[in-house]
Amino acid sequence: MPLTHPVVLALPFTERWLVQNSPARRVPSHGTDLFGGRYATDFVGVDERRRTAGERDWGTLFGTEPPERFFAFGRPILAPADGVVVAVHDGEPDHEARRSQLALVGYMLGQAQRARRGVGAIAGNHVIIALRDGSAFVALVHLRKGSLRVAVGDAVTTGQQVGSCGNSGNSTQPHVHVQVMDGPDPSVARGVPMAFRNYREWPAAGVGPRTVESGIPGEGAVVEPL
Template identity: 70%
Template structure:
């Protein structure tokens, strides 16, 4: 683990919490705070958007793509299994927020962005949507955010293992299209949390503009890179 001066916690090593291809957005490899703010413990957060081999987030375009909202299930990420990124204990779960329509259209994004401040004032649930928080053995907490309504499969107090299917990717909370927001925090309470650095083990990465994947044993995905987890030696997923 590598100590970061900006945090009292060491960097937390995790597994990528999914299978298949995902695009890294708002990565702390690009800037810190990665989401432009420390609010809600987002200093080292990262977003992952499900994509195909062509880096597309959805396989279909029509007039709605350019002028209106789109059904959430049009996007590749929607409904994909989300896995526990480490062994730990579930300490908080919130489910029941709706999944919003997707917004790729600039016209549809304008009114959404105008409502951003109001969502922040409403608090964690309006921003995070459906989420779960897992307490890690080292004392930090990992949050998986914007989950699909009704998809959370674990309860507070439940012990989970790395690779266990815990929920599905959704479009709840402050989300313009289905994706997974992930962050590590010093406390389970988003409203006062400070972000903690994290990095991922054993994955392949295709940086923006590159044609080939390369294997990374440890690190943080670059901004705009497509990543896919690789099996850890002796590891297996549970469902």
């Protein structure tokens, strides 16, 4: 039976992160229902000035940049709920990042080809956790190659590190993509609504911060767990 209310999770990280492709802006949040991502949210690590990286050069404008340049790369990614690991995928490379519009054009042209290659090419390195109550499955996507700390069958608790943020799969710069699904296989699962609890939010308009007990972070907001 489909869930009629959002699955409420803890944010899967510490520090500050910028919200992109939020379902608070539109549904499907990423413009498609493919791969169970109807309500998915992307989080990009930032500093206190909302910057995703502390350096810019010619690659920023016209080419690619090393993923290590970005604040998100290598930050710990945590289990957002208690559960059991049902899928782990590692071995996908962390490719060069692309902030340049010129570099993004060619990358986007290859998106259909990556989708045909399947979940690994889209999600990159990832972990899927069956929630303890059996209601749904949460996926943590685009993790750093070699950083995964869990295996299939492991029980995890909220806040336990499962890997590190990377730039694997269909990702233009280091970030973590979070989604909840009604099954463990993203190629056939349907997305499930989700919300997050106990965080501080700086809205895109620049006011705040405000404390949120349970909610869906807005597009362009910066969030930080309490």
